[in-house]
Amino acid sequence: MSEPPRGFPEDEFAARTARAQTLMARDGLAGLFLTTEPELRYFTGFQTLFWQSPTRPWFLFVPAAGKPIAIIPEIGAALMRTTWVDDIRTWSAPAPADDGISLLTDLLTPYACEGSAIGVMKGHETTLRMPLGDYERLLSGLPGLRITDATDLIRSLRMVKSDREIAKIAHICAIGSATFAKVPGIAHEGLPLDALFRAVRREALAQGADDVPYLVGGAGPGGYHDVISPPSPRPLAKGDILMLDTGATWDGYFCDFDRNWAVGRADDTARRAYDVLWRATEAGIDAARPSTTCRDLFHAMQSVIAEMDSQSGDVGRLGHGLGMQLTEWPSHAAFDRTVLTENMVLTLEPSLGYGDGRIMVHEENIVVRAEGAQLLTTRAAPELPVI
């Protein structure tokens, strides 16, 4: 599998920043104050697993003009210096008494004096990644500062991927597809589910994934009941329906899709559920084109699912955005009127409930092109595969 280049050239970050600054001017924002991993990476390319340590906060300020300014722990300075960012302000963290707050106060005081508006992400699917007490203390020291929710601004940027981002997502989707293609040779009656998970993680790494941060699934006679649990040590048994759902990564970008198999034999209900979901996915693929809304996409899939179940197993939505995070805006749900545009990368994830609390989920990854959906995953077989 030929790999796209790792990282991005500087013009990618310059273009992202320029687009943000255009929207900031539209919204009257003098800056963006960002604390979360995908946003720091989006504007700088700063990529590290060190975010898994909750100890240290990391900050980025995107001014109305010019490059972003990084306010980060000293331990990250060497890595940040390899990015396009020039203005890197550091402190020796952790320092509970002053974990970057003085540096932020120095930076933001001129904006507070002017009574400027600064954008902070406060909306759906966001969190503030710094201690809430520190945030409150920072703002109480900057009484003139106006805080505006910048979620929609960031969302509108990040939802549409560049060609370079799409190449990375396509690459990890290909690795995921190659991994799932090996599962019939790995899974067998008698293999404990947790051992299968371990083997699938190893296979994904062998296929070229950098990491497999997300691997969930289930197996049970005639179907599974839960799609978010860790694997049990129960051995696979004839008549089980097995599902594996993976979020593997390559260069910081995710795939997120699943596959279903029957072990030894499949009953008619499971075959029918699979067929309904396969056709619901097909309806989603047909509907996903520029100017369609996520709500339309939801209804296109839901109308097929309704042949068998009107509740969709109550997982809340039938797919979502995909990129630097396992799940991103938008949501294919009745509440989401986001209009699809070219170069959005999406999952189509129809699900349904059947029998005695069983659930089945299908998932493919696509990119929206001018002419319609382009599959990034190798399409699942149209009939429930038996292994």
Added chain:
Amino acid sequence: MSEPPRGFPEDEFAARTARAQTLMARDGLAGLFLTTEPELRYFTGFQTLFWQSPTRPWFLFVPAAGKPIAIIPEIGAALMRTTWVDDIRTWSAPAPADDGISLLTDLLTPYACEGSAIGVMKGHETTLRMPLGDYERLLSGLPGLRITDATDLIRSLRMVKSDREIAKIAHICAIGSATFAKVPGIAHEGLPLDALFRAVRREALAQGADDVPYLVGGAGPGGYHDVISPPSPRPLAKGDILMLDTGATWDGYFCDFDRNWAVGRADDTARRAYDVLWRATEAGIDAARPSTTCRDLFHAMQSVIAEMDSQSGDVGRLGHGLGMQLTEWPSHAAFDRTVLTENMVLTLEPSLGYGDGRIMVHEENIVVRAEGAQLLTTRAAPELPVI
């Protein structure tokens, strides 16, 4: 390797909750409002990788008496029903217009009417894992509610591990040690660093790790410069110093330690740095006993490091707590006066800078026992190993 049992019996959660409620009574808190993965898992056993999706918030309320109450997306209800929690309130998420806020308002309104104090984690090493806008909206609808920072309360509970938790951490430390023991057979001159990372992840899974969420390291002639970067494709070369630092998991508990090797040959400076850090770790092991403070532990290690470097490479501390998170309170740093007590699980992580911006880091994992530190990792070799 014989595995400890997965999960915990109900009495573990009952005891944790009772201890919390004793402290809540001391602090005058009518409840704890929790939003973060380790805290939900600590009080309920709810364990899922699904937290990697940022889309849905999850809430737990620990009342002054009785079991915790879960307010969670419907997609998690089946898994939460397998825990000891009885009162599970769900909504169909995502629902940006009301992502649990009505349910929380119903739950908290009686407390607001009484003017009660509710604990929220707002302090060091914490974040609020829900949209900030939703949090502000929730509180504005509950004007009588008093919010108190409960970080110290939760910290004092989570820092001291139960025997069952220690058994899980010891198990993953043994898996990590067995994995590092294989590295001299995997790494060789000419092997690209990113390929080595992939091989080490695969080896850790083969040794029994559930996952390897954290693997960082570095390699360079005479030493490495950075300890948080992703691996480069540069092949290992004779004269490199190689470091690998892993946070692997078993049943939701982490190890976090590293190993250093020289490729082909080691120069005297690197050998000396290794020796200083090995002895600094030894000084930490000797000092880590009940009634010692983290500050004492820091100074015990720092006084050895100072033979070669007074800055410790400015990584901010020389170790930390370990458990459900890769890094937890406390910090071995001059600012942290936490008194060590029996059954705290800690990393000892001395580091130093040398030469032209090179850094070296050592790390071991210990549990504090009445008689002193007990190693959970297989102690690193006293002299820099050459592979």
